[in-house]
Amino acid sequence: MKMLRNLKSRLRIAAATAAILLGLAPASAQIGDADRGAEVYNKQCKSCHMLGEDARNRVGPHLNGLFGRKAASIEGYRYSKDMQRAGADGLVWQAEQLDVYVTKPQALVTGTRMSFRGIKDSEKRADLIAFLRAYSDSPQDIPEAAPTADPTEHDVDPAILAIVGDPEYGEYLSGECTTCHQASGADQGIPSITGWPQEDFVVVMQAYKSKARPHPVMRMIAGRLSDEEIAGLAAYFEGVE
């Protein structure tokens, strides 16, 4: 429940996040400028993370060798429960995962302890990723594509978040969910999904649907839900306490 409050208080949907999650804007396809990325890193990450030869874990884990590194895999660092879950699920840091995480950490890992409001500017993210990549031995190739000049391109497709969910349909569909997620909100072994703000719910479901989140069961389940169905579920579960 604590993590849920975390999410509620911190997760305000960024337009860019939704765009990426929905696969509208392959921002990771941009080739960033590592020099400019160093500036972004110094301003936005360095207060909590370390990189380079003597890097230690600080507020956050060190970020050496990040590409291809499994989430929550640095020994001796105490990760949040949800980051550990994501790691066990098979979340591996590559350009795409980093892009989603840095845009809005909670979209990828609901209860992450990284309190960071996110970088909305896709160009800055691409620069940052190019910079981080230099500290990895075997970074996955960043796909070739022209940098996006127009940042407004990453504005959310307002249609998706604007869909007004039908809670009656949501209630019917929720039958599929309550086989695993308890309607009481109990979260033993499987997280609670009741009482979430609708937008947060939609973003997280879209993150499974787009396969940004690794869990195979939820990918399958979200994968066959339409945007209207997700909206209906979000409307229904918001009201379940």
Added chain:
Amino acid sequence: MKLNRRTFIGTAAAATAALYAPNVLSQAAGRVVVIGGGTGGATAARYLAKDSKGALDVTLIEPTRTYYTCFFSNLYIGGFRDFASIGHNYGKLVSEYGVNVVHDWATGVDRDAKTVALAGGGSVPYDRLVISPGIDFVDGAVPGWDLSAQNTMPHAYKAGSQTQLLKSQLESMPEGGVFAMVAPPNPFRCPPGPYERICMAAHLLKEKNPTAKIMVIDPKPKFSKQALFQEGWDTHYSGMIEWIGPDFGGDKVEVRPDSMEVVVDGEAMKVDACNVIPKQKAGRIAELAGVTNDAGWAPVVPATFQSKADENIHVLGDASQQGDMPKSGFSANSQAKVAANAIRGALTGSKVFPAKFANTCWSLIDTNDGVKVGASYEATEEKVAKTDGFISQTGEDAALRKQTYEESLGWYAGITTDMFG
């Protein structure tokens, strides 16, 4: 009616039935009778009552007062659950959802009169009937075994005292003794069930009787999650388990309960404990209702789970023949919700939403070593067809396996609440 509902639980079956006979008290838009308070039946009864908000009169006929889930009964054998934790009662279905629970056996269905006969006498009328009776065993499927042998060679494929018996037989095996399982042919309830049971038996024996041997005599050339199970047998229970497939006579088996012998391909062996899981068919009441086919299962219309023989009857769970879904508790629960929605629509005019089905089956291999397999399904014209799926991989790390096991605990809590409230 409210007052009566309360008293049903405690009343003798005959009295209950008598109360039903003149069903003029009911103001409801329709009467739905559910035979079998297991996974499919309990879920259907709860959803029908919950979603119709009193518009439907829902009666559940189930002989036992405590339903022991087959799921997690293997974990009880392995020592991961206590027996009480897999037992559930019908109290909330009555008190919170207003389901009329009748503790009796259904002995017949008069499809023209639309009534269900009860063992205790009397009959219950319905507008729609749901049959979810689970499985029964095919007589003579394993030569030498019939139901009268179940106290010597338990099937433990309906959970309860059978499961307790099997566990106590395993516990009292002599040092270095032999446990044999006769596995069933397809199709059967819970495809990974026998093999998870082997893991749990091995876990139990490894602690108490590490030189004991386990033999699986199997008519099938391959089985569910085989690579995962065999990997688990190698890593956790090395040298304990021998699997005898049809290439080595696994399909030519006979048992002798009196002398505790198993005969494989003509060769008799003395064993110390024996679990016979015979070939299966739909629970007998489905046959009595005349909705089963030659193979012993009840064919259904994919989108609604209506019997192909009678549109006023829906057959759920293991008993149904629907297409690609495995016979599992998850499947039965999923089907029940689709059927409940269809029944409610037909009787009350409520909106009927498109059918969606899913299944996930977790299996426990050893402490904190869980695996899963699952799929989603849709109703096509001719069958319930698989659309997508996933399965755990061999070689997964310990953190993922532990997490998978923990998910199964969450699922158990979720599905049993979904069934019984």
